[in-house]
Amino acid sequence: MCGGRSSRFGADKTLATFNGRPFIEKVLAAATQVAPTYLVSKNPLKFHFLLGRYRFGFVVEGEGVYSPLVGVRAALLQIPARALLFLPADLPFVSPELLRWIVSHPPPVVVKDSNRLHSLVTFLPKAAVTVVDSLLKRGEHRVFRLHRELKTEELPLHLFSHRDYSLKSLTNINRKEEYLETLCR
Numbered sequence: 686m687c688g689g690r691s692s693r694f695g696a697d698k699t700l701a702t703f704n705g706r707p708f709i710e711k712v713l714a715a716a717t718q719v720a721p722t723y724l725v726s727k728n729p730l731k732f733h734f735l736l737g738r739y740r741f742g743f744v745v746e747g748e749g750v751y752s753p754l755v756g757v758r759a760a761l762l763q764i765p766a767r768a769l770l771f772l773p774a775d776l777p778f779v780s781p782e783l784l785r786w787i788v789s790h791p792p793p794v795v796v797k798d799s800n801r802l803h804s805l806v807t808f809l810p811k812a813a814v815t816v817v818d819s820l821l822k823r824g825e826h827r828v829f830r831l832h833r834e835l836k837t838e839e840l841p842l843h844l845f846s847h848r849d850y851s852l853k854s855l856t857n858i859n860r861k862e863e864y865l866e867t868l869c870r
Contacts, residue, residue: 804828
């Protein structure tokens with residue numbers, strides 16, 4: 686999912702670099718090892734530099750409102766699969782092992798750590814589009830409402846700790862301060 690405005694970050698965080706590679710490239714490197722991969726974005730042309738380096742497709746969101754649910758809907762409608770794994774583009778530490786663990790569960794599932802639901806780290810069935818449509822028709826754009834209505838199973842991240850003892854796989858970067866802190870680690 687690469688369709689946000691990065692307003693809290695102050696610049697396009699998908700293109701922010703960590704260890705010499707943009708966040709989006711780190712996410713693609715992990716995702717393409719697990720399944721066919723698509724970037725969901727209002728502006729896919731900004732990712733032209735990745736073409737030929739990874740096998741992926743594009744899903745172009747419609748113009749208008751910036752909403753994760755609009756991106757989820759576009760992917761559910763356009764990608765030919767029975768279920769789709771969604772990831773935000775600001776997870777520079779995500780691993781293929783974590784993604785394989787998530788998709789080993791029947792959808793719908795979402796990852797939760799001790800105090801936070803990672804609502805965009807989710808594996809959804811294609812049929813979820815009807816619930817997304819209903820939410821959007823009501824003017825609702827929060828992904829956690831989708832999970833509530835779907836009765837999505839929450840996967841506790843600590844169950845994956847044997848593979849990621851520091852549980853940093855889902856560290857997402859929303860603000861410049863978090864980015865600078867990550868660079869200094």
